[in-house]
Amino acid sequence: MTIASPVIEVRNVFKSFKTVQAVRGIDLTIYPGQFVALLGPNGAGKTTLVEMIEGIQKPDRGEILILGKSWRGNEDELRKVIGLSLQETRFIDKLTVRETVKLFASFFDLDNSRIDEIINLVGLDEKRKSYVVNLSGGQRQRLALGIALLNEPVILLLDEPTTGLDPNARREIWSILQKLRERTQTSMILTTHYMEEAEKLCEQIVIIDQGQILKQGTLEELLSDENRDQTENPDRIPLKTLDDLFILLTGRSLHE
Amino acid sequence: MNSPIRYRQLIQLILAHLRQIIREPGVLFWGIIFPILMSLGLGFAFTKKADVYRDVAWVKEQPARADSSGSALEIFLKDHQIKRSSDKDGDICYRITLPDDKLGNTTYTVRVMEWKKAMVLLKRGNITIILDEKNGRLEYHFDPMNPDAQLIYLKLSGLFTNPALLQRPSNPDIRPMTITGTRYIDFLVPGLIAMGVMMSIMWGVSYEIIDNRAKKLLRRMVATPMKKSYYLIALITVRIGMNFIESGLLFLFTWIVFGIQVQGSVPALITIFMAGNIAFAGIAIFMSSHTAKTEIGNGLINLVSMPMMVLSGIFFSYHNFPEWSTSIIRAFPLTMLADGVRSVFIEGAGFTEIAIPSLIMAGTGTIFFIAGLKIFKWH
Numbered sequence: 001m002t003i004a005s006p007v008i009e010v011r012n013v014f015k016s017f018k019t020v021q022a023v024r025g026i027d028l029t030i031y032p033g034q035f036v037a038l039l040g041p042n043g044a045g046k047t048t049l050v051e052m053i054e055g056i057q058k059p060d061r062g063e064i065l066i067l068g069k070s071w072r073g074n075e076d077e078l079r080k081v082i083g084l085s086l087q088e089t090r091f092i093d094k095l096t097v098r099e100t101v102k103l104f105a106s107f108f109d110l111d112n113s114r115i116d117e118i119i120n121l122v123g124l125d126e127k128r129k130s131y132v133v134n135l136s137g138g139q140r141q142r143l144a145l146g147i148a149l150l151n152e153p154v155i156l157l158l159d160e161p162t163t164g165l166d167p168n169a170r171r172e173i174w175s176i177l178q179k180l181r182e183r184t185q186t187s188m189i190l191t192t193h194y195m196e197e198a199e200k201l202c203e204q205i206v207i208i209d210q211g212q213i214l215k216q217g218t219l220e221e222l223l224s225d226e227n228r229d230q231t232e233n234p235d236r237i238p239l240k241t242l243d244d245l246f247i248l249l250t251g252r253s254l255h256e
Numbered sequence: 257m258n259s260p261i262r263y264r265q266l267i268q269l270i271l272a273h274l275r276q277i278i279r280e281p282g283v284l285f286w287g288i289i290f291p292i293l294m295s296l297g298l299g300f301a302f303t304k305k306a307d308v309y310r311d312v313a314w315v316k317e318q319p320a321r322a323d324s325s326g327s328a329l330e331i332f333l334k335d336h337q338i339k340r341s342s343d344k345d346g347d348i349c350y351r352i353t354l355p356d357d358k359l360g361n362t363t364y365t366v367r368v369m370e371w372k373k374a375m376v377l378l379k380r381g382n383i384t385i386i387l388d389e390k391n392g393r394l395e396y397h398f399d400p401m402n403p404d405a406q407l408i409y410l411k412l413s414g415l416f417t418n419p420a421l422l423q424r425p426s427n428p429d430i431r432p433m434t435i436t437g438t439r440y441i442d443f444l445v446p447g448l449i450a451m452g453v454m455m456s457i458m459w460g461v462s463y464e465i466i467d468n469r470a471k472k473l474l475r476r477m478v479a480t481p482m483k484k485s486y487y488l489i490a491l492i493t494v495r496i497g498m499n500f501i502e503s504g505l506l507f508l509f510t511w512i513v514f515g516i517q518v519q520g521s522v523p524a525l526i527t528i529f530m531a532g533n534i535a536f537a538g539i540a541i542f543m544s545s546h547t548a549k550t551e552i553g554n555g556l557i558n559l560v561s562m563p564m565m566v567l568s569g570i571f572f573s574y575h576n577f578p579e580w581s582t583s584i585i586r587a588f589p590l591t592m593l594a595d596g597v598r599s600v601f602i603e604g605a606g607f608t609e610i611a612i613p614s615l616i617m618a619g620t621g622t623i624f625f626i627a628g629l630k631i632f633k634w635h
Contacts, residue, residue: 056479076481079479084476086475089471090471090473091473092276092473095272099272099275102268103268103271106262106264106267106268
């Protein structure tokens with residue numbers, strides 16, 4: 001059995017903004033098909049890390065490789081393999097759903113069949129002629145996700161894609177992502193405040209705070225590691241959920 | 257994708273910006289209908305002869321003796337059989353009409369009142385002049401800086417010394433100028449075209465970029481293989497195209513209604529118009545290069561456009577400003593554009609006259625565009 005090459009390699013990366021050290025020596029490796037949840041309280045450094053992976057921020061120190069290549073000199077090539085969806089993405093209000101998808105499809109030189117396929121995939125068939133401004137929050141996020149998937153990305157970066165959505169709209173997004181996971185080799189980094197979302201969608205969980213990775217692994221590994229330590233401290237209550245673990249590690253709940 | 261020019265990207269970006277504009281009724285109103293209404297309003301106000309009505313307060317002197325023949329003004333009114341009536345407040349008043357078939361009739365309603373009430377009306381702007389009497393002698397109280405009050409003073413004092421004016425409907429000394437190019441509307445329309453270009457580009461390009469940055473749409477777009485320059489080229493192209501349409505419609509309308517004509521070279525007009533568009537496009541990119549806050553964007557756009565709108569001679573000539581300031585005002589891109597368009601419209605100018613301002617404006621736009629791109633924030 002051959003081990004696939006990593007799609008993302010983050011090596012000892014540092015990043016500061018004026019007096020704030022946003023990222024302090026992070027190492028992270030992601031393989032094809034892996035879905036990774038990046039969890040951390042506000043200001044932990046998640047967004048900065050994602051922006052560096054996305055290539056819009058440069059690390060002060062360290063190295064980031066996408067498919068074995070750095071951003072410098074390879075921007076055009078790497079932009080073609082990345083899909084991105086941001087929290088509360090707002091597109092051009094007075095374009096229809098189809099016109100919006102078509103606009104982004106032109107950036108990747110994709111044809112009409114892919115546009116229709118994507119609209120169908122995210123369940124916006126009935127809304128294809130509706131202006132973006134008239135879509136609900138959930139429909140708008142589905143449109144954003146569809147656009148992120150237009151180019152069949154090797155790497156999908158989702159920054160809090162379900163924040164502010166009602167439970168039904170959130171489940172619709174999860175359903176699309178689960179299908180993606182079953183059918184493709186796309187790797188995904190998801191930043192989220194919803195523990196249930198991380199547990200449901202991602203096999204790898206990375207807990208980050210104050211610019212550093214505190215723990216990473218599968219949910220089972222993380223919980224069993226911590227509970228193993230309990231034998232040394234019998235007074236502590238056993239950890240049952242990701243939220244328990246998160247509070248233990250950061251001293252804050254996931255929503256803070 | 258092999259072609260260095262990614263036509264599909266550019267076409268789709270142009271279509272997206274165009275659709276956004278034409279689907280927004282407000283944009284069409286402010287871009288097309290509003291300038292036409294403004295030209296219509298100002299054009300009629302300044303080109304059609306209109307009657308003028310002004311109220312004047314008269315603080316009447318109490319007669320010293322019962323058999324007194326009255327004050328100078330009272331004698332004038334009696335001599336010329338100007339009837340006493342009452343105004344809307346029930347005060348005694350006299351209506352004096354100066355007939356004029358060239359300038360339009362002027363009617364002064366001389367309202368009798370006490371000093372205190374006259375002062376209140378003056379402060380409110382209902383009147384601009386108070387007539388008072390001291391020992392039968394008429395005194396005029398008004399702000400000497402107020403041109404309307406000055407005019408009333410000159411006309412009334414002239415009338416009281418030369419009552420024959422009441423009977424002279426036609427002044428043979430006045431020869432009205434109606435030749436195309438010498439009317440106020442001929443001065444106004446080129447100014448409106450120039451102002452339209454500035455406002456359309458400053459709001460349509462600057463504000464659009466800042467708003468898209470605030471919405472994170474710019475960040476979302478540059479995460480794709482979209483060529484960044486195409487976004488700006490498409491935005492500017494659509495705006496300039498819309499400016500041609502908006503200005504063309506304004507010209508067409510004023511040509512039909514007021515008979516406006518282009519007396520100079522049309523290619524020269526297109527050249528200076530394009531140069532003005534380039535100047536403002538460059539400035540707009542520079543102004544919107546950094547901020548992601550629409551409130552700051554509003555301030556920046558107003559900071560650039562408001563002084564020019566007031567000073568650049570859009571509605572009235574800037575030559576009335578102090579002499580030291582006119583050389584500064586002439587350097588403003590809006591002044592150059594308005595003066596250039598005006599010179600082609602009403603002075604019959606050609607390429608020779610507009611070459612230098614066109615080069616300066618295009619150069620200004622290019623410098624600002626390059627500087628803006630250097631500091632441009634896409635996210």
